[in-house]
Amino acid sequence: xxxxxxxxxxxxxxxxxxxxxxxxxxxxxxxxxxxxxxxxxxxxxxxxxxxxxxxxxxxxxxxxxxxxxxxxxxxxxxxxxxxxxxxxxxxxxxxxxxxxxxxxxxxxxxxxxxxxxxxxxxxxxxxxxxxxxxxxxxxxxxxxxxxxxxxxxxxxxxxxxxxxxxxxxxxxxxxxxxxxxxxxxxxxxxxxxxxxxxxxxxxxxxxxxxxxxxxxxxxxxxxxxxxxxxxxxxxxxxxxxxxxxxxxxxxxxxxxxxxxxxxxxxxxxxxxxxxxxxxxxxxxxxxxxxxxxxxxxxxxxxxxxxxxxxxxxxxxxxxxxxxxxxxxxxxxxxxxxxxxxxxxxxxxxxxxxxxxxxxxxxxxxxxxxxxxxxxxxxxxxxxxxxxxxxxxxxxxxxxxxxxxxxxxxxxxxxxxxxxxxxxxxxxxx
Ligand code: EPZ
Numbered sequence: 330x331x332x333x334x335x336x337x338x339x340x341x342x343x344x345x346x347x348x349x350x351x352x353x354x355x356x357x358x359x360x361x362x363x364x365x366x367x368x369x370x371x372x373x374x375x376x377x378x379x380x381x382x383x384x385x386x387x388x389x390x391x392x393x394x395x396x397x398x399x400x401x402x403x404x405x406x407x408x409x410x411x412x413x414x415x416x417x418x419x420x421x422x423x424x425x426x427x428x429x430x431x432x433x434x435x436x437x438x439x440x441x442x443x444x445x446x447x448x449x450x451x452x453x454x455x456x457x458x459x460x461x462x463x464x465x466x467x468x469x470x471x472x473x474x475x476x477x478x479x480x481x482x483x484x485x486x487x488x489x490x491x492x493x494x495x496x497x498x499x500x501x502x503x504x505x506x507x508x509x510x511x512x513x514x515x516x517x518x519x520x521x522x523x524x525x526x527x528x529x530x531x532x533x534x535x536x537x538x539x540x541x542x543x544x545x546x547x548x549x550x551x552x553x554x555x556x557x558x559x560x561x562x563x564x565x566x567x568x569x570x571x572x573x574x575x576x577x578x579x580x581x582x583x584x585x586x587x588x589x590x591x592x593x594x595x596x597x598x599x600x601x602x603x604x605x606x607x608x609x610x611x612x613x614x615x616x617x618x619x620x621x622x623x624x625x626x627x628x629x630x631x632x633x634x635x636x637x638x639x640x641x642x643x644x645x646x647x648x649x650x651x652x653x654x655x656x657x658x659x660x661x662x663x664x665x666x667x668x669x670x671x672x673x674x675x676x677x678x679x680x681x682x683x684x685x686x687x688x689x690x691x692x693x694x695x696x697x698x699x700x701x702x703x704x705x706x707x708x709x710x711x712x713x714x715x716x717x718x719x720x721x722x723x724x725x726x727x728x729x730x731x732x733x734x735x736x737x738x739x740x741x742x743x744x745x746x747x748x749x750x751x752x753x754x755x756x757x758x
Contacts, residue, residue: 366563
């Protein structure tokens with residue numbers, strides 16, 4: 330298994346290209362199940378999760394083709410991939426596949442909408458918490474589906490097709506909002522969804538579905554209105570930039586000091602995280618093509634944050650921000666409200682010399698003046714990258730193992746940081 334070795338101490342200076350968003354790419358790929366026509370996605374990141382979902386969709390009959398190499402092809406630029414679900418050959422998503430990636434459960438929406446039936450394995454727990462699927466089941470029932478749980482599978486049927494309705498989410502869920510949007514797009518009549526997630530990835534999926542012929546309004550607000558249509562067509566859609574990758578590198582620069590421009594992204598995607606970074610002592614500037622992040626000289630100041638659905642502080646940047654706070658000149662509190670077990674990085678950061686105590690949902694981080702390198706490992710994607718951020722300032726070598734977590738969501742991480750001056754290398758074994 331690959332490991333990443335970092336020798337801490339260098340500032341970061343230069344330019345980092347930001348990839349297409351993983352968490353937009355996955356639902357966009359799943360949307361290809363809604364039509365027998367070709368959905369072309371541009372700016373698709375090279376990530377293990379994307380490859381895994383290609384395999385999962387293939388099981389339902391989705392063919393894919395990657396556009397060939399072009400003149401002046403930049404290996405770092407996102408790929409263009411064409412997805413075609415001409416015929417759905419299987420409406421079952423088996424446990425072996427769904428258990429590898431939770432988001433693959435979301436195929437239940439398009440399968441039910443197009444084929445009027447789906448049998449999808451329950452995804453099970455994961456490292457960051459229990460993550461139930463009750464909101465998906467309630468929402469799809471509101472659209473007229475009958476749903477039973479049978480031998481670990483959610484068995485859903487909508488004889489005669491789904492029917493539009495009003496549904497109020499009791500809790501905000503990104504995945505369940507994606508699924509309801511996809512399902513309601515092919516339902517009969519109008520669906521109104523209240524308390525919908527407002528993440529930029531929701532807006533991106535709505536834009537793509539509308540380009541396919543759906544009639545969705547209100548994306549980005551808590552109320553979505555979806556006028557069902559008979560059929561959807563193909564479309565061409567460019568995946569929006571990854572705001573979590575943007576925030577992660579912004580935090581890395583705030584940690585090491587230096588001056589880095591994050592290319593191909595936008596400050597508008599992550600206002601709350603960037604404002605926390607500014608309070609912590611970084612200078613952030615919107616440029617015509619990206620975001621410039623600087624910290625020269627001044628220290629890192631403690632900032633309290635509470636994770637919340639968008640536009641709040643993202644849970645997917647909580648671990649990275651905690652890494653930054655380990656070097657603040659005071660005491661910071663981080664409250665995690667989305668997932669009950671998303672503090673797995675705490676004990677690993679402690680191995681590097683961080684002083685963090687946990688009480689329920691709240692982590693108290695007492696800043697220290699130095700971190701020291703050590704072997705570390707993490708159990709999820711964002712936790713792993715928080716260890717890389719800490720390693721960038723730790724004295725000596727930090728060896729991060731279980732790099733496959735990083736590869737799920739960060740494209741060419743070591744190359745991007747290395748190009749800005751970090752001493753970082755992948756050790757393949
Ligand atoms: C999405 O997961 C993201 N995944 C996660 O990113 C992200 O952390 C999360 O949204 C929150 O922003 C993708 O987009 C692929 P939720 P999702 O449903 O949709 C509870 C990463 O690192 N809930 O918004 O699964 C749930 O347990 C990943 O890239 C129910 O109770 O998250 C959680 O407490 C990890 N019942 C809360 O809602 C349900 O039926 C929010 O989860 C569904 C969810």
